[in-house]
Structures are given as structure tokens and as C-alpha cells.
Amino acid sequence: MALNQHWLCNYSTNICTDDWTPSLKALWECNWSETLNNDIFAQIIVRNFTDIDFTAKSVEEMLCLAISALQAFVQDNFVGPLLNEDDKFKELSWHSDIQRIGNDSVRNYLISDGEEINTNVNHPELLAVAKFILLHIGERISDESIDQFIYQNWLLRYYGVHQLVIDEYTDTFFNGINKVSNSLVENVNTVENIDKDSKVICLLEISAWQLHFKRIFTAKEKLQMAQQLLDVNITIEGKLGVRTKYQQKPVPQLMLRVDSPNGDIVVIPSIESPIAPAKLPALLQLDDDTRLEKIQFINEEDNIITRTKSIVQALILSTYNYIQKSQPKDKLANEELMPYLMTLMYQEQGPWSIRISVLFENIIMEATHKRTVERSLKQCEEIYKLVTKSDSTSNFHRLSFVYTSYMRPHWIIRTQLADLLVSLGFVKTALDIYLDIEKWDAVIMCYNMLELKHKAAEVIQNELKKKETVELYCMLGDSLDDKTWYERAWEFSNKRSGRAQRHLGSYYFARKQFEEAIPHLEQSVAINSLQESVWSRLGYSALSLERWELAAKAYRHYTHIEPNGFECWNNLAKAYLNLGDKQRAHKVLAEALRCNYDNWKVWENFLIVSLDTGNFEDVLNAHHRLGELKSKYLDKEVLTITVNAILQNTPDSQGRPSERLLKKAQNLLAQLCVQYPTEGVVFELSAKLFDKEPLQKAQKLQKAYRAYTQGKNAWTKTSEGTLQVLGLCNDLCESSLKAYEEVEDNLKTTAVSQLSSARLTTQGCIKAANDSEWLDQCNEQILMLTDLLEIIKTKLLNKP
Numbered sequence: 001m002a003l004n005q006h007w008l009c010n011y012s013t014n015i016c017t018d019d020w021t022p023s024l025k026a027l028w029e030c031n032w033s034e035t036l037n038n039d040i041f042a043q044i045i046v047r048n049f050t051d052i053d054f055t056a057k058s059v060e061e062m063l064c065l066a067i068s069a070l071q072a073f074v075q076d077n078f079v080g081p082l083l084n085e086d087d088k089f090k091e092l093s094w095h096s097d098i099q100r101i102g103n104d105s106v107r108n109y110l111i112s113d114g115e116e117i118n119t120n121v122n123h124p125e126l127l128a129v130a131k132f133i134l135l136h137i138g139e140r141i142s143d144e145s146i147d148q149f150i151y152q153n154w155l156l157r158y159y160g161v162h163q164l165v166i167d168e169y170t171d172t173f174f175n176g177i178n179k180v181s182n183s184l185v186e187n188v189n190t191v192e193n194i195d196k197d198s199k200v201i202c203l204l205e206i207s208a209w210q211l212h213f214k215r216i217f218t219a220k221e222k223l224q225m226a227q228q229l230l231d232v233n234i235t236i237e238g239k240l241g242v243r244t245k246y247q248q249k250p251v252p253q254l255m256l257r258v259d260s261p262n263g264d265i266v267v268i269p270s271i272e273s274p275i276a277p278a279k280l281p282a283l284l285q286l287d288d289d290t291r292l293e294k295i296q297f298i299n300e301e302d303n304i305i306t307r308t309k310s311i312v313q314a315l316i317l318s319t320y321n322y323i324q325k326s327q328p329k330d331k332l333a334n335e336e337l338m339p340y341l342m343t344l345m346y347q348e349q350g351p352w353s354i355r356i357s358v359l360f361e362n363i364i365m366e367a368t369h370k371r372t373v374e375r376s377l378k379q380c381e382e383i384y385k386l387v388t389k390s391d392s393t394s395n396f397h398r399l400s401f402v403y404t405s406y407m408r409p410h411w412i413i414r415t416q417l418a419d420l421l422v423s424l425g426f427v428k429t430a431l432d433i434y435l436d437i438e439k440w441d442a443v444i445m446c447y448n449m450l451e452l453k454h455k456a457a458e459v460i461q462n463e464l465k466k467k468e469t470v471e472l473y474c475m476l477g478d479s480l481d482d483k484t485w486y487e488r489a490w491e492f493s494n495k496r497s498g499r500a501q502r503h504l505g506s507y508y509f510a511r512k513q514f515e516e517a518i519p520h521l522e523q524s525v526a527i528n529s530l531q532e533s534v535w536s537r538l539g540y541s542a543l544s545l546e547r548w549e550l551a552a553k554a555y556r557h558y559t560h561i562e563p564n565g566f567e568c569w570n571n572l573a574k575a576y577l578n579l580g581d582k583q584r585a586h587k588v589l590a591e592a593l594r595c596n597y598d599n600w601k602v603w604e605n606f607l608i609v610s611l612d613t614g615n616f617e618d619v620l621n622a623h624h625r626l627g628e629l630k631s632k633y634l635d636k637e638v639l640t641i642t643v644n645a646i647l648q649n650t651p652d653s654q655g656r657p658s659e660r661l662l663k664k665a666q667n668l669l670a671q672l673c674v675q676y677p678t679e680g681v682v683f684e685l686s687a688k689l690f691d692k693e694p695l696q697k698a699q700k701l702q703k704a705y706r707a708y709t710q711g712k713n714a715w716t717k718t719s720e721g722t723l724q725v726l727g728l729c730n731d732l733c734e735s736s737l738k739a740y741e742e743v744e745d746n747l748k749t750t751a752v753s754q755l756s757s758a759r760l761t762t763q764g765c766i767k768a769a770n771d772s773e774w775l776d777q778c779n780e781q782i783l784m785l786t787d788l789l790e791i792i793k794t795k796l797l798n799k800p
Contacts, residue, residue, distance in 0.1 A: 021060070023060075026068075027068050030395035030396055035064060035065065041129070044062075059137065059141065062137055063133070063150075065129065066129065066133035066134050069127070069129035070126070073161065076123050077121060078353075078387070078410065080390075081389055081390040082410075106128045109132075112172045113530070114497050114527040114528050115166050115498060116166070116470065120409070120437050120438065134151075134158050138151060145190075145194075149202075153184060155176075156177060159173045159176045160403070163209075168530070171529045171530040181209070181222075188202060188225070200226045203225050204315065207318055211322060214562060220322060220326070232260050234315070236256060236339055240252060241298060242295070242296050243296075245290060246290070250298050253297065254339045256340055256342070281355055284378055286371075288371050291371050305346040308350075313354050314351065319340065320341065320361070334365055353400065354401055356405070360413065367416075380417045380420060384410065387413065415434075415442070418439075418442065428450070435459065444456045460479060461476065464476065473492060477489070489503070498524045498531065501520045502520075504520040505521035514541035514542075529557065530561060535554050538554040539551050539572075542554055543575065546578070551575040555569075555571050555575060559591070566593070570589065573589045576588060582609055582613045583653070586610060589605055589609055590618075592606075600626055606622050607635065611638055613653050616642050616646065616658050620665055623638065623639065624668055632676070634675075636681050639685055640681070645658050647688060666690070670686065679707060680707035680708035680728075682707075683700045683704035694736075695735075698739050704728060705765075708728065722772055723781065726765065726782065726785060729762055733792060736754050737791065737795065740754075740795060759789065766782055769781075
């Protein structure tokens with residue numbers, strides 16, 4: 001290829017050289033009318049890549065056409081301005097042929113796993129062109145590493161963009177992104193003639209697509225690789241500052257610090273971009289009588305926002321999105337996220353697309369606060385105008401770093417605008433927007449709020465008269481609560497729509513008719529296996545019917561899609577337990593705890609399963625954690641089995657000796673002794689763990705005896721209780737004698753005192769046992785205890 005990394009069109013520079021081909025120059029200048037005018041492509045559509053003699057130049061032209069089509073599509077649907085009808089697309093030599101590819105229309109050609117592209121997509125033929133070329137041209141790209149890197153990078157971008165304009169996740173794009181990403185990462189690690197910035201941008205894009213599919217750990221790995229390549233440190237620091245106009249006392253506030261060992265962070269406009277920088281959209285004024293526009297730190301230097309390069313801004317935004325996706329949504333998480341947004345919102349220069357995304361993230365964050373929701377609404381209106389209308393911002397600037405910017409399609413921005421209107425009570429105004437963008441579930445919601453439920457069905461029926469679609473049939477079924485329309489949608493799709501089967505399954509699921517729901521839910525995931533909600537409902541239905549194999553299968557797939565939901569892991573463990581696979585249940589419950597460390601019910605399940613599977617260390621950890629979560633927690637049976645396993649050095653599930661857990665068990669039982677001073681079993685179990693320290697063992701047995709014998713000889717009411725206390729007293733005497741014999745000189749006084757206590761305890765125990773009605777059953781133990789008592793008396797009389 002002609003120009004190595006410049007083919008990536010990251011628009012980080014605007015340097016054209018004389019050896020660029022006209023097509024590449026037009027691509028760099030975002031001149032879509034010229035780049036999309038390709039006679040070779042007209043032949044390819046008709047012949048479907050057969051009998052075409054490709055030269056290196058024609059392959060390059062085809063790739064240029066695919067890139068141009070994808071870029072034009074992204075401009076028209078993401079960053080704007082919208083392409084006008086007079087852009088001469090219809091005059092292109094291939095335009096009429098692309099309207100039908102094979103036997104399908106463009107929209108049918110773009111269906112993936114039974115899922116259609118959103119109805120608001122503009123110029124879908126542009127995406128079809130990119131798909132048609134990129135999925136066929138790969139084998140014609142040369143084997144040179146840089147050529148493959150460029151091709152795979154654009155293939156990754158196509159997969160990602162196509163997924164973004166489909167409302168449901170699809171397995172095809174998930175697998176495609178994973179496959180291409182693995183190859184790109186290999187090139188990043190091994191190919192030397194790819195410049196550093198292109199490698200970083202590639203890694204950030206991979207991270208973005210992995211986050212889209214909730215692959216948190218994979219995204220984090222790529223993010224760390226990019227950060228290491230850039231040699232940039234991004235940290236959060238606490239500094240004193242104020243948030244309100246009348247705040248007198250400064251308190252610690254979070255701020256973002258961006259630095260690098262080589263000091264190469266500050267933007268140098270003359271180097272980064274020789275053309276005039278784009279005017280970036282600004283954060284609207286808050287105009288609040290209490291809250292400040294931004295945090296004011298006491299130290300003036302802390303109020304200066306570090307100016308960073310575009311690529312570093314992309315890294316900061318990626319870090320923000322990673323933190324947002326990997327942490328639970330709460331106010332504390334928002335506090336940690338705000339410094340990232342503030343740093344990016346107050347940059348004077350940088351990528352236009354990144355600024356739009358940052359402002360949109362701020363809109364979402366401010367939408368839930370009464371002091372900022374009005375600015376959120378105004379800002380959303382402003383952003384929608386920016387991404388749909390022409391202004392002084394060039395296409396060049398709009399598309400700069402767009403694939404690392406987490407941009408949303410324009411109808412998502414408009415949906416957010418309508419959601420804000422609903423939250424402020426402007427339901428009718430929001431309804432008009434929902435109708436315009438054909439968001440039918442929200443239309444139904446609005447009519448329900450307006451108590452005009454029948455109107456939703458009328459509107460959808462009128463739309464069906466204009467054009468039949470699977471979505472409209474399904475939405476009509478929702479509004480009328482009639483499964484007939486879901487069946488109609490299934491037939492209309494030629495039995496290819498996962499959506500129709502999803503709605504049918506959900507219809508029965510809502511009525512708890514699980515037997516009827518399961519076949520439809522199974523068929524839906526057979527068409528598109530990346531449906532989180534469907535797998536969840538399928539798993540719950542199977543659990544309810546005690547179909548454990550199906551439940552395990554469903555929840556396994558669910559955890560593959562959504563690995564951070566503890567309930568699915570817990571339900572999967574339940575299925576494995578009922579299948580008798582306790583080892584897998586134990587591993588699954590460990591995953592559930594990783595997702596929710598504070599759920600005591602999961603910890604209790606984990607405790608029992610850990611014991612059943614011989615994971616004794618996990619038993620101790622679980623019991624300790626339950627004590628933290630419930631203030632006090634005691635499972636005598638579990639502790640007894642675990643302590644005995646440690647004393648007998650029973651190998652755990654991995655064949656490791658259990659005696660290594662002695663100290664951990666001692667610490668746990670020491671805490672329990674403090675929490676449960678009247679539970680004799682706790683002190684008795686603790687004493688067993690000090691078999692090699694007779695003095696401590698004797699002291700704990702002494703406390704165990706007191707706990708067991710509280711009350712007026714209640715322990716003598718049963719034969720079992722009497723025998724238990726006599727046996728305990730016997731151990732107490734033996735341990736006290738052993739301590740007296742073996743203790744060091746500096747502890748001799750303590751040992752004598754303990755022996756004396758044992759004597760008094762034994763005398764009382766023998767007397768109570770003799771007075772009980774179980775004398776015949778306990779006679780042998782009483783005689784043994786009497787002999788020990790005599791030995792203790794002799795020792796005490798003859799003590800030095």
C-alpha cells in the first residue's frame with residue numbers, strides 16, 4: 001500500500017505528500033463524492049467478486065472505497081453533519097445495484113443474527129458497501145504486516161460501527177471483533193514499522209469495543225498496554241477545595257493528575273496540527289445560585305487544567321469508560337469519575353468527537369441531580385444540533401479520533417433528550433420525539449403515563465399500514481398484550497427473527513407459563529446467542545421447572561455475556577448443586593462473590609459448598625466474612641467439622657495439608673470467643689487447636705466449662721449433657737497437669753493457678769454428677785475424674 005499508517009485516517013495530522021494517490025487525497029479531505037465514485041465496484045456488485053482481475057492498484061482502490069463508505073456512514077449517523085440528498089449518491093455508478101445485494105435489499109443484507117439495523121439509520125447503503133468489500137477483500141490484501149494491520153483495523157471498525165446501529169448485541173460481531181482484535185494485538189506487539197500513535201489508537205479502539213460487550217478484564221489489559229506505550233501516568237489525588245459559593249470550610253476534593261516521566265504531555269499545536277484547530281463545543285454555564293461551575297481548589301495551581309495531546313485525551317476518556325463499566329453505579333463512583341470529565345471538558349484543543357462524547361457523559365451524570373438537570377437538558381439539545389447541522393467544524397475535525405471517542409448515533413442523543421423531558425414532566429414533548437425516532441417501547445410508556453394506552457396501538461397500526469416490520473408487529477403485541485402479533489412478526493420475518501421469538505417467550509414468562517416460554521426463548525437464542533435478558537429468563541424458567549441441565553446451560557451463557565451479575569452466578573451454582581457437581585458450584589459461587597462481596601446469602605451458600613467440597617480455607621474465610629456482614633455469626637456444625645479436619649490434617653480439595661490453616665482457625669475462634677462468651681462449644685473448639693500449648697488449652701477449657709455449666713446445674717438434666725461436661729472436665733484436668741509439668745519457670749505461677757482452678761472445677765463437677773439421675777451411666781467417667789483429682793491434689797501439696 002502507498003502510505004502505511006496514514007491509511008488509518010486518524011486525522012491526527014493533515015500532512016499530504018506528492019506520492020499520495022488521488023483517491024487517498026480525496027479520502028483524507030473527506031471528499032466522499034469523489035472517493036465513492038468507483039466503476040470497478042459496480043462490476044464487483046454484479047459479479048460478486050468472481051472473474052475480476054485484481055491488480056494491487058485496484059485492491060487499493062477497493063479498500064479506499066470501503067473506508068470512504070464507512071467514514072461517510074459514520075459522519076451521517078454519528079458525528080454529522082447529515083449528508084444531504086443532493087450529495088449525488090444516487091448518481092454513483094453502483095448506487096442502483098447496491099440497493100439489492102444478491103436476493104436481499106440493503107436493510108436485509110445488514111441483518112445480523114436475526115437483528116435488524118435501527119430504523120433511524122441514514123444511508124444504510126454506505127454501510128453495506130463497507131461490509132461487502134471488507135468481508136471479501138481480505139484474502140487479496142498483501143501479506144505485508146503493515147497492509148494486514150491497516151485492513152484488520154478497518155475491519156474492526158466496521159464490525160464495531162455495524163454493532164452500534166443494531167439495538168441488540170449479536171454473536172457475529174462479538175466473535176468478529178474478538179478474532180480481529182487478537183490479530184491486531186499480535187501486530188502491535190511484533191511489527192516494528194507501525195508508529196507508536198497508531199498502535200496506541202488501535203489498542204484504545206479494541207478496549208472500547210471490548211467494553212461495549214462488557215469484557216472488562218480484556219478492556220483493562222488493552223488499556224494498560226496503551227498507557228505503557230504512551231508512558232503516561234493518570235492518577236486521582238485529593239486536594240482541599242470548595243464546591244459551593246457560600247462554602248466556608250474547604251474539604252478534600254478529587255482531581256486528576258496526568259504526567260509522564262518524559263514530560264511530553266502538553267499540546268504543541270504547531271506540531272500536532274498545522275491547520276487551525278477546531279472550535280470545541282463548550283460546557284454550558286450552570287447559572288446556579290449555590291453551586292460553583294467547577295470545584296475551586298485552595299491551591300491556585302490545582303485549578304489549572306493540564307493541556308494534553310489528543311491521543312492522551314483519548315486515553316483519559318477510555319480510562320473513564322473502563323471505570324464506569326467496571327464499578328457499580330452509585331454516588332461514590334460518580335465522585336471518582338468526575339475528575340476525568342472535568343479534565344477533558346476544559347481542554348482548549350483536542351478531538352471534536354471526544355469533546356462531544358465527554359459532554360454527553362456529563363449530561364447523563366447531571367441528569368439525576370435537581371441542580372444540574374436543566375443544564376443537562378439544554379446541553380443535550382445543543383449537542384444534537386451540533387451532530388446534525390453544519391457549522392464551521394470541518395469533516396476532518398469531526399472524524400478525528402472518532403473510533404476512540406465512544407460516540408453514539410444521533411438517535412441515541414435524541415433519546416436521551418426525550419428521557420430528560422420525561423424526567424422533568426414534559427411527557428407530551430418527549431412523546432413527539434419518541435414518535436419521530438420510532439422508539440415504540442417509549443411511545444407505549446408515554447401513552448400509559450398520559451392514560452391513553454389505546455393510542456399507542458392506533459399509532460403503531462397506522463405505521464404498519466405504511467410499512468410492515470418485525471419491530472412494529474412486536475410493539476403492537478406489547479401495546480395490545482396479544483401474542484398473535486408476535487406470531488405474525490415471526491411469519492413476516494420468514495422465521496428468522498430472534499426478536500419475535502423473544503417477545504413470544506417473554507409473553508409466557510410474564511404469566512409464569514414457563515413450560516410454554518422455554519421453546520420460544522430457546523429458539524430466540526438459537527438465532528442470536530448474545531441476548532442477555534433471554535438467557536436470564538430461560539435460566540429462571542428452567543430453575544422453576546427443575547430442569548437443571550437447561551438451567552446450567554442458560555446461566556453459563558448468561559455469565560459469558562454479563563460476567564458481573566452475582567445473581568446469575570448464584571443461580572448457576574444452584575443448578576450445579578442439583579446436578580451433583582459441587583466442585584463447579586464452588587467455583588461459580590466464588591465468581592458470584594467477586595461480583596457482590598457484601599451479599600450474606602451468597603456467602604452462606606459458599607460456606608456450605610466449601611465445606612462439602614473440602615475447601616477448608618474458604619470455609620474459614622466465609623465464616624469470618626459472615627461475621628462482618630451480620631455483626632455476629634456462628635455455625636457450630638461447620639466449625640466442628642472444619643476444626644476436626646485441621647486437627648486430623650485432612651487434605652483439602654487440592655490435596656494440600658489442612659494443618660497449614662491452624663493459625664487462621666485460631667484467630668477466627670478467638671474472635672468468636674469474644675463475641676459468644678456463653679457458647680461453650682466455641683471455647684472447646686478453640687482449645688482443641690492449642691493441643692501443643694497445654695496452658696492455653698487448659699485456660700480455654702476452663703472457660704468452656706463455665707459456659708456449659710451456667711445456670712443451676714442445667715447440664716445435668718440430660719445424660720448427653722452430663723457425659724459431655726464430664727469429658728470436658730477430664731480434658732481440663734489432663735491439660736492442666738501437662739501444663740504444670742511442661743511449662744517454663746516464668747509461667748510456673750500461672751500453671752499452678754490453673755491447676756488449682758482445675759481442682760475446684762473438678763470437685764464441683766463430680767458432686768453435681770453424683771447428685772444427678774444419670775449416675776449409673778456416668779460412673780466410669782466419674783471414677784476416672786476422681787483419680788485425676790487425686791493426682792492434682794498431690795501435685796498441689798508437693799509443689800515446690
